[in-house]
Amino acid sequence: MPDVYNWQLGRKMTYRFPERHSRWQFAAVFNINRCIACQTCTMACKSTWTHARGQEYMWWNNVESKPYGGYPHFWDVKTLELLEQANPGGQTWTLAGRDGRRAPYGVYGGKTIFEAAPRGQDYVGYLPTDDEWRAPNLYEDTSTAYPTRPGRYHPTGETLPQHRTWFFYLQRICNHCTYPACLAACPRNAIYKRPEDGIVLIDQRRCRGYRQCVEACPYKKPMFNAFTRVAEKCIACYPRIEGRDPLHPGVPIEARCMAACVGKIRLQGLVRVDADGTWVEDRYHPLYFLVHVARVALPLYPQFGTQPNVYYIPPRWVPRPYLRQMFGPGVDEAIAAYVAPSRELLAVLQLFRTTKRMIFRYRITPGRKVFETTIDGKPWAMYNDTIVGFDRAGREVVRVTVEEPVFVRPRQHLNTI
Ligand code: SF4
Ligand code: SF4
Ligand code: F3S
Numbered sequence: 001m002p003d004v005y006n007w008q009l010g011r012k013m014t015y016r017f018p019e020r021h022s023r024w025q026f027a028a029v030f031n032i033n034r035c036i037a038c039q040t041c042t043m044a045c046k047s048t049w050t051h052a053r054g055q056e057y058m059w060w061n062n063v064e065s066k067p068y069g070g071y072p073h074f075w076d077v078k079t080l081e082l083l084e085q086a087n088p089g090g091q092t093w094t095l096a097g098r099d100g101r102r103a104p105y106g107v108y109g110g111k112t113i114f115e116a117a118p119r120g121q122d123y124v125g126y127l128p129t130d131d132e133w134r135a136p137n138l139y140e141d142t143s144t145a146y147p148t149r150p151g152r153y154h155p156t157g158e159t160l161p162q163h164r165t166w167f168f169y170l171q172r173i174c175n176h177c178t179y180p181a182c183l184a185a186c187p188r189n190a191i192y193k194r195p196e197d198g199i200v201l202i203d204q205r206r207c208r209g210y211r212q213c214v215e216a217c218p219y220k221k222p223m224f225n226a227f228t229r230v231a232e233k234c235i236a237c238y239p240r241i242e243g244r245d246p247l248h249p250g251v252p253i254e255a256r257c258m259a260a261c262v263g264k265i266r267l268q269g270l271v272r273v274d275a276d277g278t279w280v281e282d283r284y285h286p287l288y289f290l291v292h293v294a295r296v297a298l299p300l301y302p303q304f305g306t307q308p309n310v311y312y313i314p315p316r317w318v319p320r321p322y323l324r325q326m327f328g329p330g331v332d333e334a335i336a337a338y339v340a341p342s343r344e345l346l347a348v349l350q351l352f353r354t355t356k357r358m359i360f361r362y363r364i365t366p367g368r369k370v371f372e373t374t375i376d377g378k379p380w381a382m383y384n385d386t387i388v389g390f391d392r393a394g395r396e397v398v399r400v401t402v403e404e405p406v407f408v409r410p411r412q413h414l415n416t417i
Contacts (some may be wrong), residue, residue: 001122010105021297024272033265054227062171083257101303105329112304161316174234176198207230386400386401
């Protein structure tokens, strides 16, 4: 198999096809700390794309409660186990090779799902059982047990930096991976990655229902339609990305699950990609800033090797070993950056869910100091800066301040709208 460069692993890896990249890449950042699991994203997607016959169990977007929840059940644990079996004790990282954009998390020394493949196969994976697809939100809101008082709350409760009893919500869509396992697995070559935006699609006319895409995708995001006998998956709402939404003609807008997010946890966009699959430096692009400058947002299970394009701000209360397994060795740096955000990061975080239009660049105008405190013993100040977002053509699409403005309803309108 050819060698390709995977910057999330800081090294080359084997993949079925030679290196070739889209010019732009669909990408997103999800802030786990803010998610309330209202499932508005889930229903926005469901009511748009998957309400037909054969799609009853399809949740292209789902929000699961970790550590026990998952859809299909235990999807991640099962794939982690496969990697472990192929390479016992070897799934380790070394920070020694850290190198800017090309190896921001150091170097992964273990095996990816492509490298752990049995002889004669291109990947290691498994096909979930029907039972595992049955309950999309099993273990919702189920926390870990309290170590010393099982079944009871501790009288002193929990405090940061890490809770002893915990859970968190994980928001999941197809990652529109740079090296999609689904694409590599399909014997019909029915799956393709679009050169203009990196969106991964299944050609419904070519698909013959072999389901190897379902078996190979470590995130289990292709789903088989037993009625039409072909596979389907998240399409990144490509008509909206292309500016073909009838309500917003000609304007590229974010996907449905992003635009509907009540908790304001999602920011989606398109990033420019270099010939080796790394992101072209774009200092004032909000996604580039969050992933490569502030390093507050991390890929989900980078060790799987598909180079996923949805990034997560990890939940700050969760024990670090669990998070390091899930998001790689960048977790401690990301949480430190989030807990005491820089002036610039605090401003960029305000852009989440302020507009449906995709933001390609931002500019910050300094404001006055409005608050000061200490965080972890160090002084920290908040400034009421203004951040302005621009679209691809350089037009202003949003303007927002760090402090939320307060509007007082006049007395005569107290009970009216
Ligand atoms: Fe394919 Fe799965 Fe990656 Fe989506 S998440 S592109 S379905 S490998
Ligand atoms: Fe569904 Fe669109 Fe979100 Fe994909 S991007 S999960 S198709 S709403
Ligand atoms: Fe290929 Fe998956 Fe269809 S493997 S044939 S796209 S079910």
